[in-house]
Amino acid sequence: QVQLVESGGGLVKPGGSLRLSCAASGFTFSDYYMTWIRQSPGKGLEWVSYISKTDNTMHYADSVKGRFTISRDNAKNSLYLQMNSLRAEDTAVYYCARVWRSGGCMDVWGQGTTVTVSS
């Protein structure tokens, strides 16, 4: 069935780096834009970044621009988020999601992976 599975979360010190992965299955990965969304503890959803199907056009939220890099490997059906210069406010559950249609609606979500930035 259509599925997204995130991995790579964990505890990291402020200023450190982490790379999240999202493995897709059950659909043609290269046919879809993909996106990362995060949710800080007890808070709402925050869009982080998205990447286009194959030409690797990327967009970022201002809060992560210059620190995070989104990428994808269509041969491996995988999405990535490289997070550098991490801050305490980056602590959150990070979800990957499939962008279903123009306009950014997200119809398939992973279960999330937790990133904790703390000394």
Place this chain on the structure above:
Amino acid sequence: QSALTQPASVSGSPGQSITISCTGTSSDVGGYNYVSWYQQHPGKAPKLMIYDVSKRPSGVSNRFSGSKSGNTASLTISGLQAEDEADYYCSSYTTSSTLVFGGGTKLTVL
């Protein structure tokens, strides 16, 4: 990239109807018919309930409906049921080619 504005909470009794508003600007909600609504139960991933302002994905109950007027979108849930109790988030595409979420609304079914 300011978050869209939603009420923090709404409530209703079983069988009643409720409406959740989502207010943005002409650069997001008012600029496109690309408003989506998501339902999130505690500890779960969000679920798409409405896309393109008023369209329902397959499998979503027709008790859920969406609309938009100017810079404000709305989600209406009719015939409230206990399982509708959850957090609801709106989202919109923006003129900066980014996405923005609302702050979320906690729905309590009394």
